[in-house]
Amino acid sequence: xxxxxxxxxxxxxxxxxxxxxxxxxxxxxxxxxxxxxxxxxxxxxxxxxxxxxxxxxxxxxxxxxxxxxxxxxxxxxxxxxxxxxxxxxxxxxxxxxxxxxxxxxxxxxxxxxxxxxxxxxxxxxxxxxxxxxxxxxxxxxxxxxxxxxxxxxxxxxxxxxxxxxxxxxxxxxxxxxxxxxxxxxxxxxxxxxxxxxxxxxxxxxxxxxxxxxxxxxxxxxxxxxxxxxxxxxxxxxxxxxxxxxxxxxxxxxxxxxxxxxxxxxxxxxxxxxxxxxxxxxxxxxxxxxxxxxxxxxxxxxxxxxxxxxxxxxxxxxxxxxxxxxxxxxxxxxxxxxxxxxxxxxxxxxxxxxxxxxxxxxxxxxxxxxxxxxxxxxxxxxxxxxxxxxxxxxxxxxxxxxxxxxxxxxxxxxxxxxxxxxxxxxxxxxxxxxxxxxxxxxxxxxxxxxxxxxxxxxxxxxxxxxxxxxxxxxxxxxxxxxxxxxxxxxxxxxxxxxxxxxxxxxxxxxxxxxxxxxxxxxxx
Numbered sequence: 355x356x357x358x359x360x361x362x363x364x365x366x367x368x369x370x371x372x373x374x375x376x377x378x379x380x381x382x383x384x385x386x387x388x389x390x391x392x393x394x395x396x397x398x399x400x401x402x403x404x405x406x407x408x409x410x411x412x413x414x415x416x417x418x419x420x421x422x423x424x425x426x427x428x429x430x431x432x433x434x435x436x437x438x439x440x441x442x443x444x445x446x447x448x449x450x451x452x453x454x455x456x457x458x459x460x461x462x463x464x465x466x467x468x469x470x471x472x473x474x475x476x477x478x479x480x481x482x483x484x485x486x487x488x489x490x491x492x493x494x495x496x497x498x499x500x501x502x503x504x505x506x507x508x509x510x511x512x513x514x515x516x517x518x519x520x521x522x523x524x525x526x527x528x529x530x531x532x533x534x535x536x537x538x539x540x541x542x543x544x545x546x547x548x549x550x551x552x553x554x555x556x557x558x559x560x561x562x563x564x565x566x567x568x569x570x571x572x573x574x575x576x577x578x579x580x581x582x583x584x585x586x587x588x589x590x591x592x593x594x595x596x597x598x599x600x601x602x603x604x605x606x607x608x609x610x611x612x613x614x615x616x617x618x619x620x621x622x623x624x625x626x627x628x629x630x631x632x633x634x635x636x637x638x639x640x641x642x643x644x645x646x647x648x649x650x651x652x653x654x655x656x657x658x659x660x661x662x663x664x665x666x667x668x669x670x671x672x673x674x675x676x677x678x679x680x681x682x683x684x685x686x687x688x689x690x691x692x693x694x695x696x697x698x699x700x701x702x703x704x705x706x707x708x709x710x711x712x713x714x715x716x717x718x719x720x721x722x723x724x725x726x727x728x729x730x731x732x733x734x735x736x737x738x739x740x741x742x743x744x745x746x747x748x749x750x751x752x753x754x755x756x757x758x759x760x761x762x763x764x765x766x767x768x769x770x771x772x773x774x775x776x777x778x779x780x781x782x783x784x785x786x787x788x789x790x791x792x793x794x795x796x797x798x799x800x801x802x803x804x805x806x807x808x809x810x811x812x813x814x815x816x817x818x819x820x821x822x823x824x825x826x827x828x829x830x831x832x833x834x835x836x837x838x839x840x841x842x843x844x845x846x847x848x849x850x851x852x853x854x855x856x857x858x859x860x861x862x863x864x865x866x867x868x869x870x871x872x873x874x875x876x877x
Contacts, residue, residue: 449525514527548798684737764787
């Protein structure tokens with residue numbers, strides 16, 4: 355095994371995580387707000403009420419500010435696959451590149467084309483054409499998310515491909531298997547609906563501020579009703595898809611599930627931890643373990659496998675093996691993986707030398723052990739390196755779940771008091787709505803921490819770890835660009851917040867300067 359520059363690996367991971375997390379600050383609001391805007395404009399077209407047009411245009415402005423900055427971080431993120439993870443790009447570029455190419459050709463171009471009409475076509479195209487453009491922007495942005503999440507889902511569960519030993523590349527043999535990958539489907543549904551939740555909370559929070567200030571009252575009330583209904587439906591689907599995601603994770607990424615629940619030793623009737631703390635494990639001090647927890651009996655077994663008496667493997671079972679459950683140890687998988695890597699090298703040499711018999715026997719050994727191929731890179735390394743950060747996975751997962759319950763309650767209360775036309779008098783609830791805005795961003799980021807940290811060290815599950823995927827470049831270059839990106843992204847985030855706050859306040863000023871009409875009726 356070649357020398358591993360752990361500093362290079364860690365800095366490359368940190369830079370990609372930095373870019374992804376900043377990018378994810380902007381994306382969810384775009385995905386959800388686009389549909390909220392489309393719904394508002396549909397009501398405007400149906401009613402002809404100019405107040406709905408004013409409401410639509412205000413939220414459209416907020417959408418535009420967020421969209422512009424989100425695109426810039428997304429472009430940098432895709433470039434990093436070539437600069438920092440070139441071995442990964444070579445190894446699976448034929449598969450991973452396909453959904454990203456479709457995203458650019460179909461979804462992003464559609465989104466970019468119609469966004470011009472959405473912003474600048476109010477007086478230049480018919481109302482129906484403008485509404486169609488708004489809906490196509492919403493659909494296009496979500497189609498972009500679909501193809502990106504298909505690519506990400508394939509990394510979590512690599513199927514629909516075959517390895518070509520002559521080119522040492524993975525090649526797609528079934529586009530439909532990649533597209534309808536269970537990991538991709540559940541990830542897409544869970545991710546976009548959680549994004550809708552974020553957008554709904556955002557709209558409620560801004561509208562609640564208007565109500566507290568007694569400004570733009572009609573716009574705020576209408577926005578809260580739309581956002582509450584949209585958010586309530588979204589959070590229910592998010593919860594349902596989260597259940598599906600747990601079953602997919604249990605099947606294809608059992609170590610991630612063990613880390614999410616801090617489960618050290620596997621068990622039947624495994625409980626789900628509602629609340630707990632992680633500390634040092636007495637049996638294996640290199641692996642964290644839950645020290646205190648409030649548990650729901652058998653809930654984890656039901657969540658993962660649909661049966662209360664199902665066995666859920668823990669970190670120890672996966673590392674050391676469990677013969678009764680037919681779970682091989684990491685030591686065995688590493689040895690078989692090394693055998694597969696060596697057999698591939700022997701096959702290449704035999705082909706080069708024209709020794710067909712040796713090439714055939716080496717190829718068979720390689721194929722027989724290919725499912726453990728990625729583990730071979732850890733030959734001679736500490737097996738604990740194959741265990742993800744349990745504290746980070748555990749706390750991120752439980753923060754996400756607990757905040758999800760808060761969002762559900764918020765949508766129910768705001769919708770109830772909106773129907774009762776009494777929301778403006780519930781000052782405490784309006785303040786909760788405002789302070790829930792930063793919490794929904796924390797929950798959104800926590801979800802991605804669970805998804806990505808929980809699968810470490812795998813870039814492609816069981817097939818390629820980060821130590822094999824990283825580009826062999828100087829560590830100092832990655833460090834320099836890390837801090838440059840940090841400065842630029844932070845500046846962009848500050849700029850976005852300032853511009854949005856300015857627009858929110860400006861909207862208030864414009865409303866105050868408009869002389870109200872007294873036509874004897876209601877708006």
